[in-house]
Amino acid sequence: QTGEINVGILLPLSGPAAPIGVNSLNGHKMAVEEINASGGIPTLDGATIKLVVADSGGDPKNGLTQAERLITQDNVVTIMGAFQSSVTYPSTQVAEKYEIPYIVPSSYKPEITERGFKYTFRLCLTTDLAGREQIEFIDRMGKLSGKTVKTLGLLYENSDWGVSSAALWKKYAEKYGFEVVMDEAYPANSATLDPVVRKIKRHKPDALLFASYTSDAILLAKGVAQQKINPMVYMGTAGGHADPVFIQNVKDASNYYFDMAETSPDIDLPIARETNAKYKKLYGEDMSDDCIKCYTATYVLAKAIEIAGTTNPKDIRRVLANIKMIPGQKGIITPYGVEFDEKGQNKHARGVFVQTLNQKRVVVYPSELALPGANIVWPTPTWQER
């Protein structure tokens, strides 16, 4: 039995967030297949990684049970997951108790790394960082182009993620001197968002900031196009706007949307683009943000195990706490490196800005990540000009 290393994956594979769960899972899977195909973990006689997948259904108490099960029954050496912060938050407690590392590729809730846990490591941004980057970007672009944004409209689904994003937008808007003329929470699964669209029409904010899931991102984009509303800037916060399905559904109404993603398949990082091409062949679509982070997280873990040279979770944790990886290194296809601070938060996590041009997402900022020729369109042309 030279070696199978069980790694637990906790994701929402049923319920409304299932599509994201599946995308994320695919990221993990592709990474594991690559790692195993290229000889497994060299320091462990080529032991292979085996994913043990658990479905949280997006429900915190299921998250608890499943984490418990992954650890005590499947003897996983590490857990990765769990997308929804509401699941990640309680399930990391289980891992902490059993002293099993828990890598969080994509849960934004700041508190997850604020409890002094020693076994929780977050790869991605927090809401706090994301909000700041978005406002900063709008500020900087306005100053650079001379076409400054003065007023903001905040549109966000009314659960944890949306509401906490909005709180931070407000905080940084004040700091950077923007006026918030519209502050609109809405339920993600609405049959119509027309009233929200009409409000945008009435308040005419210069920039629209979205924290949307796919369904509402689609409805809002359709509505704005229909009512021919002309804001200077659309700014998404990954989520629905990063879902490849968004463009497929709204077609050219998706043009000129900025999206504060953490990464993108087309960043100026060859390995990322190659990986994406390979993925596209396998799964028929581009890698989503979450998919990329999960892919990367898997490689981070593999590296940690390799360095540790053992499958003892405590050793893996020790390695993780000190690991240092840079973009472009094997498997690291995020635009930022990986290095965890003492709380377990990735010090380098940051955003990249993507703009949809001709129904394709293009990395436009920061410029060192943008491909040559990828230029920002600022401000958005009016509907008449398009």
Place this chain on the structure above:
Amino acid sequence: MSVLEIQSLSKSFGGLMAVSKFDLTIEAGQTIGLIGPNGAGKTTIFNLITGAYTPSEGTIRFEGQEISGLKPWDICLKGIGRTFQVVRPFLNRSVLYNVMVGAFSRCESKARAKAEALDVLAFTGMLAKKDMPAKGLTIPDRKRLEIARALATRPKLLLLDEVMAGLNDTETREAIELVHRMLEEKKIAILIIEHVMEVIMSLSDRIAVLHHGQKIAEGTPDQVARDPKVIEAYLGDEYVAA
């Protein structure tokens, strides 16, 4: 003191005056018959007395106390029991269970309620069917159950709404017998609605006749049966002959 004293009782449904200016007095131990054509307002009067409807106007006194406006359960606890014209047993429960529900109104413990219920069932001749589910009873049996259930609340005044419909002459006789025994052993006053004249005539001390919500006659059975207004509105001429 009269058991029940109704004065100038009226009830309208929208535009329809179902009962208007109805007066009636019942003395202890009496049986009063209430007759009238279909839709005359008889059942409505029961519903008013028992608090299922609130009167538009008028007073109802039970043992000298005003009871209109009280809730149905309070009125029951004061001592008025009723049956429903369209019977309403608790269909999915046994006969015994049905009667125990009534008996609980006078006691707290299950054992007491059960003993009480068995008594009443014996009294009404339903003991043999005590474990049958109520939905298996025929309509006359359900009516009997309805009486038993009401009796179990130990009423001082019992309102019977067409409990003898659907009985043949012999069965009717037995039922009349039961009512007589109730009057004697349990000493209750009875207000009875019935379309079967044999019953009404032989049971009632007095009869009130209702037509379009108004009382058109009141008196002894003989007086009423000869009243031309009653004959015209209700009995038909055959009865005069008979």
Place this chain on the structure above:
Amino acid sequence: MSLLEINNIDVFYGQVQVLHDLSLSIDDDEIVVIIGANSAGKSTLIRTLSGQNPVAAGHIRFGGQAIENRPSHEIVEAGIVQIPEGRRLFPFMTVEENLMLGAYNSRAMPELKQTLQEVLELFPRLAERRHQLARTMSGGEQQMVAIARGLMAKPKLLMFDEPSLGLAPLLVKEVFNIIPKVREQKIPVLLVEQNVKQSLALCDRGYVLENGRMVIQGSGEELLRNKDIKKAYLGA
């Protein structure tokens, strides 16, 4: 061969046998009455004929055709129509709609307009109130609607289950006036009644049901004179 023949049927409610080895027949143009104590099984018999209760053993033939254990609607189709105990009108429909529903079978449907005309002639009071909701009609009027609805079906046999139940004496008389009118239309009648005297006076033949068994049968007059019946049902 009679129009309706019931041969030795057994009927149960769950475990309890209600009808035992029961036989009965009805000929064309007859009024047949069934009397019996309550719980004797009279309604059960009618319900069984209408397909509302299953037959455990025995046969029922109507016009030569076996009809036991057929669903209600097929039995109506065959021509047996029941006017149920307690009227069972459709409360939130008008009188006219109720009547039209009466004709919901392939025999009656094509002639609906004409039958409606005839029936309303027979019950002028209903003609006046054809647009009134059934639930707002008085008890007697409702009984009339129920009978009229039965006639709308163009029945080959009409069954009444205690049609006088709960009616004021005047209306009882009216109901007993209607039944011969039905026969005048050449429709045989099966009548279940507690009003023993009046119904036996009206019928051609009668049966007595006791505890689910047929115990006596004979012409109306015979039964009226029968001592046992007098004692058991007429309270003499």
Place this chain on the structure above:
Amino acid sequence: MKDEPGVGLSRLKSPNWYLPILMLVLLIGNPLVLDSTTYIQVSILVLWYACLTASWNFVGGFAGVLPLGHAAFAGIGAYTSTLLFMNWGITPWIGMLVGGVLAVLAALVIGIPTFKLHGAYYALSSIAVVEIIRIITENTQSIFGIQVNGTQGLLVPLKGHAPLYFQFGEKIYFYYIILAILILIVTIAYKINNSKLGYYLVAGGEDQEAAESLGINVTRCKLIALSLSAFFTAIAGTFYAQLVLYIFPQGIMALNLSFEIAFIAIIGGRGTLLGPVIGAMILVPIGEISRIYLSGSRFLGIHLMMYGAIIVVAMLYKPQGMMGSFEKWYWMLVDKLGGKSPNAG
């Protein structure tokens, strides 16, 4: 179990006595024998659901109405104890009782108008009530200076292993706590079932008007039932908060949970003493096991499909719930062992 001859210990020879005791012993010994934390965790969930369904049964079963909004009470319990703990450091052990009392108050406020409605109208109104409570909570950031945090929910402050604060390092504690709560609920249900209140609830559920004519204040009885139900549901809510240590409106006061409670209870057998508990003991493990073994496969949502299929099949073959069969088997067993079953004569 009635009319059993013999006194004291000699009674234990009859299966009528030793079978229930045996089952109780099994429940108590269960985690010690099968010492796997996943298993214990699943058992905790089973018992937690059983508490919810057994509480629901006070109204949904005995009183014969169909409430579909019980998560509201769980939410009230969870939020009350957590807020008391966060803001004033009051231990959830006390917060749990306060939550229960608040839930009772809410039950009264909700129950008085809604019990005027019947059938589907009542059921749908109960949905509206839980939704309103959820929406209000979701849209409230803070009230009277107390941070409610809207949709973001509340994080229960961590204390490590602190029994005084209802936090434990080991799952086994939770197991025994929830088991004790369940036993308490079932005992109360048993008492009610055999009391005046039980008879009155059934009567009121079957025919309100008839019941009222027999001296029953049906609405009051239903309110008592709803209050009891709300109280214990709220306690289960606090338990959840302490187990998961994170609560938010969509998690603890949502329709999903409300439906789940009602559905499990009905599949088990509403209105019977143990039906809802049995429902939880069958459905929750099936849900968990199928989640473990079927999810993550190529077939998205297959375990939920199976769950749905089980409900469909259960309703086609056992529309009155599973309790009927269980009762039959149980008494057959009692008969076999020489005990006395109620239909033995």
Place this chain on the structure above:
Amino acid sequence: MEYFLEVLINGVLTGGLYGVTAIGLTLIFGVIKVINFAHGTYLMIAMYAAYGVCVGFGMDPYLSMILIVPFSFAVGYVSQVVFVTPCLKAEKDVREPVSVLLLTAGLWIFVNNLFLMLFGANFRSLQTPYSGAVFEIGNMMISRTLLYAFCFSVLTTALLTVFLKKTNMGRAIRAVGQDREAAGLMGINIFKVYNVAFGIGIATLGVAGAIIIPMFYVHPFAGDVYDMRDFVIVVLGGLGSVPGALLGGIIVGVVESFAGEYLNMSWAAGIIYIIFLLTLFLRPQGIFGFEKDS
């Protein structure tokens, strides 16, 4: 003022759309006395079917109704035969059989996840020439698809109302709803009527599916979005009343539109529920409902 008018018009039109999604629910309740928890699921099936036909054959969504409506009818008819009827037969004395309610809930979970398995979790939208089109009246922009949807829903309501009032089958459907045993005694094959009623109820969702897809998305859980709102609508309009469903839909649409406008969409649902409860307390049988039905 114009602005107010725009909000109102939008509310009415959206409400009309909601109405048509709820007609089937109210019809089925009227006959079988069961809240069909799988209602949104059937809508979702119709939406997939319409989407499939439109994308597959390049058909116009409104034209696709000629296929989708009969298809939905068949789906409803078959579900009734296979699932609901057996369950109803087992509980024939119960007026509002809870087991059937639960059965539909089971179907809801089962079919939603079946579709998730079959078609994946991706959102799909239908692009039509008029998807984003508007009628401009002054500053008001009224969505064309929404206006069409409204027209279809009024038409559907009217047709169905006439059908129920004037045809034999329509009367039979109402009769079965009021007294199934008596209906049987009229010669009505009640189980056939159930099948037809369920079929028609789901067929109206065929209309709904076809008019929704030009402006909404298709997803295995897309129908659930309408579920709770439809429950509110049918109760407001009176369970069992078809015109009531349209009216209830419009009320909900208008309330939602104004609440969305003057508060926000997160509160809108709450406001609707509050109005719903208030209506129930004042008039427990709903606006068009019958007293005895409550």
